[in-house]
Amino acid sequence: MNNMKASKGYRAFQCINTVIMILVIFVTLYPFIYLVAQSFSSDAAVSAGKVTLLPIDFNLNTYKYILRDNQFFKYYFNTIAYTVVSTFISVSFTALLAYPLSKPRLRLNKVITPMVVFTMYFAGGTIPNYIVVTQWLGLQDSVWSIILPNAISTFNLLVMKSFFAGLPEELEEAASIDGMDTYRIFVKIILPLSKPIIATMCLFYMVGMWNEWFTPMLYLDSKDKWPIALYVRQLVEGANNTEIGSSADASSVQATLKSATMVLTSIPIMCVYPFVQKYFVQGMTIGAVKG
Numbered sequence: 001m002n003n004m005k006a007s008k009g010y011r012a013f014q015c016i017n018t019v020i021m022i023l024v025i026f027v028t029l030y031p032f033i034y035l036v037a038q039s040f041s042s043d044a045a046v047s048a049g050k051v052t053l054l055p056i057d058f059n060l061n062t063y064k065y066i067l068r069d070n071q072f073f074k075y076y077f078n079t080i081a082y083t084v085v086s087t088f089i090s091v092s093f094t095a096l097l098a099y100p101l102s103k104p105r106l107r108l109n110k111v112i113t114p115m116v117v118f119t120m121y122f123a124g125g126t127i128p129n130y131i132v133v134t135q136w137l138g139l140q141d142s143v144w145s146i147i148l149p150n151a152i153s154t155f156n157l158l159v160m161k162s163f164f165a166g167l168p169e170e171l172e173e174a175a176s177i178d179g180m181d182t183y184r185i186f187v188k189i190i191l192p193l194s195k196p197i198i199a200t201m202c203l204f205y206m207v208g209m210w211n212e213w214f215t216p217m218l219y220l221d222s223k224d225k226w227p228i229a230l231y232v233r234q235l236v237e238g239a240n241n242t243e244i245g246s247s248a249d250a251s252s253v254q255a256t257l258k259s260a261t262m263v264l265t266s267i268p269i270m271c272v273y274p275f276v277q278k279y280f281v282q283g284m285t286i287g288a289v290k291g
Contacts, residue, residue, distance in 0.1 A: 102164035
């Protein structure tokens, strides 16, 4: 009898949990579904507020209009290049700093680790950073101005440090006995075992750079170097509408142009995430628990 009651209670829990999860998924996906529906709707339907979950007066005019715009692809490819280079540099630098910080036997760790954590709570501010990047480093209007200053995230560094600290010390001791130095141990043993956390960091840095618009707005004077996020931001603000094109069909797509552009810029991240999802969950769980 008790087993039957427990079984019924568990089934009731499953039903309630399923309903709650469906609601959470719907709330999470609704903004994106709304954008997609707007992008495939007519300008009149969007302006009248008729679009909710399904497109009204379905058409592909907006996407055709955007895909004919050479400027859009220029910004798109800029972002891809910046994201690939920035992610590689950021993950490499983060791993190279996190590994030695994960070793308590190193004396300077007691000094360096608090200094790293300090930067997580106290930043220099926008104006000092701007002065350092433009005047001291001379990176104004250079793509390196949006890559190097933010190459290492303190939060990501601490997560990776916790992951490295949780790896068995015996593996490194055995490799050291076999004659491997510290660098070979790091490359041939530590990194292959760190695929979950490396994939997690790649995703974090990649999404951060892909969505970055404020830093490029500060440092990039040439519009040819703009990333797609800054282009979308100018588009949303209405400051760039006249630069998109002057063709006769421009006025008929303004209401759906923003939505279609946002949908197109989200596609790469959506395509990458399924391949790193299993590593993402594992890396975040291990890094958090063992920290």
